[in-house]
Structures are given as C-alpha cells and as structure tokens.
Amino acid sequence: METKSISGVAEAMFAVHFWAGDTRNHRYLRAQLEDEERDTFSPGCTQNGFVIPARWAFRSELSRELGDDRDRARDCRTCFRRPR
Ligand SMILES: [Zn+2]
Secondary structure (H helix, E strand, C coil): CCCHHHCHHHHCCEEEEEECCCCEEEEEEHHHHCCCCCCEECCHHHHCCCCCCCCCEEHHHEEEEECCCCCHHHECCCCCCCCC
C-alpha cells in the first residue's frame, strides 16, 4: 500500500497534536480539525489502514497544534513514517 500522506503537499494537510489517549503525537487532517461540528478525529495512522479504527480521539483529548519543537520521542511511528 502506498503512503501518500507523508509527502510534501500532504505535509500541509496535517497538523500534529498530542493525544492524551495514548500519550503520542499523531498527525490529524486539518480538514477534520477545522470542522467544528465534529467531535472525534482519527489520526493519520488509522487512515493508512495500519491501525484498527478504535483510535478515535475526542477534541478535548488533543493538545493544541505542535510544531517542530515538540517532543519527537512521542511521535507515533506510523503517522510519521517516511515512504521507502
Ligand atoms: Zn498515529
């Protein structure tokens, strides 16, 4: 399966948030986060089909958006995996 989500253009489509549910940083689609009607969010690792879709995060469980100064030791390996 291709991992389209982690290349240049897609970079802008995702925001990084710390999820209290499993104490990891995941990538979330900005389109999801910007939908104010929406309460639950699935991280990139779920959308790639690697993880069972039990990992829905509630808005209240997500941190504010994180930048490059985040604690990378907490990055979800699947969300941040690089193609090839
Ligand atoms: Zn993830």
